[in-house]
Amino acid sequence: MGYYDQDYKHIRQKQKGNRGGFFLAGSVGVILGVLLVIFALPAFDRLTTENFDPGGNETAGLNENQETVDTVPGQTVNVNVVSQVTQAVDRVSAAVVGVINIQTSGFWEEAGEAGTGSGVIYKKEDGRAYIVTNHHVIEGASSVEISLQDGSRIPGEVLGSDIFTDLAVISVDGDAIDTIAEFGNSDNVRPGEPVLAIGNPLGLQFSGSVTQGIISGTERTIPLDFDQDGHVDWQAEVLQTDAAINPGNSGGALVNIEGQIVGINSMKIAQEAVEGIGLSIPTTIVRPIISDIERYGEVKRPYMGVSLRNLSDISSYHWQQTLKLPSDVIAGVFLEEVIPLSPAEIAGLEVYDVIVALDGEDIQNALDLRKHLYNRKNIGDSMEVTFYRQGEKKTTTMRLVEESY
Secondary structure (H helix, E strand, O other): OOOOOOOHHHHHHHHHOOHHHHHHHHHHHHHHHHHHHHHHHHHHHHHHHHOOOOOOOOOOOOOOOEEEEEOOOOOEEEEEOOOHHHHHHHHHHHHEEEEEEEEOOOOOOOOEEEEEEEEEEEEEEOOEEEEEEOHHHHOOOOEEEEEOOOOOEEEEEEEEEEOOOOEEEEEEEHHHOOOOOOEOOHHHOOOOOEEEEEEOOOOHHHOOEEEEEEEEEEEEEEEEOOOOOOOOOEEEEEEEEOOOOOOOOOOOEEEEOOOOEEEEEEEEOOOOOOOOOEEEEEHHHHHHHHHHHHHHOOOOOEEOOEEEEEHHHOOHHHHHHOOOOOOOOOOOEEEEEEOOOOHHHHOOOOOOOEEEEEOOEEOOOHHHHHHHHHHHOOOOOEEEEEEEEOOEEEEEEEEOEEOOO
């Protein structure tokens, strides 16, 4: 049986006969070591003196945007404390305000806060400042108050709102307003682009909260049912983002990395299996809407003067027996009412006429008709209407006018 050091004595005996060779190798090693020290020492000295601060601060080479943090003795970490994100927030955060909806339940009741949301100051002119928010934030309000960044409150005046786009405009005294947000072009945003959501989630307790995310999608359409009758009344065109948008963020700002407003936050999809889908109204839609509300207190849209119903809402029996439609006509809207002296009556339309196209574009339902009318036509425009009456296909032209109340 052998052990690990069994031949150690024999090895030592062999080494005694080679002392001359070992002496020569050792001498060469000493000489090389001396030469290495002679040549390396000046370079090492230069390296240490370039980074040495006589005052004891080893911060040579740091720029003004960096901060030195001592973590453990002898270790220095440089942290960049200014970034595009913080610069964007600084640029716009003072223009994001709280909107308090105040309502009274009866003549003898005291007014109370019914809810809070957010708003964005986008304009200051002639001593007044203008704030855009959501229609649903101010809906039902008897009065509103605006909470500024410093916590102070000032009264606001609702100039008007629009249920279709979920936008509203509030006017306030401009004396206390210093910061105005800048609108960017939402048509230029792309999926994957970083954005910030700024607002007051869950009320004023968390006012000025900032969340970060990306543009998840553009030109999204969300069906809306205003009267809760089970039929889609409108489809909102929105930007999709994964930046957190919670109750109270409504009316707040969606901001690009340049600090420009690219959307007004409106809603999120709240389902148990859904996470990270926030929706914001693009500025290309916001700007013409708030311009109309500023000037008129409402959005001026062209008017036909009819009451509509989807063809799909009635049984196919009535398609042939009542409306006398050809068998290949399976979509459109029929007229339940034609207002006297309206553009529709002047153009010759009658009750039970079935509209199937506007300006040559197929109309499947009332939503298609509203989108064509509101998005593509203006007051004073002419519009070609294709319809069926008692089985016969006809065409007429109507001149659109402003709706009067």
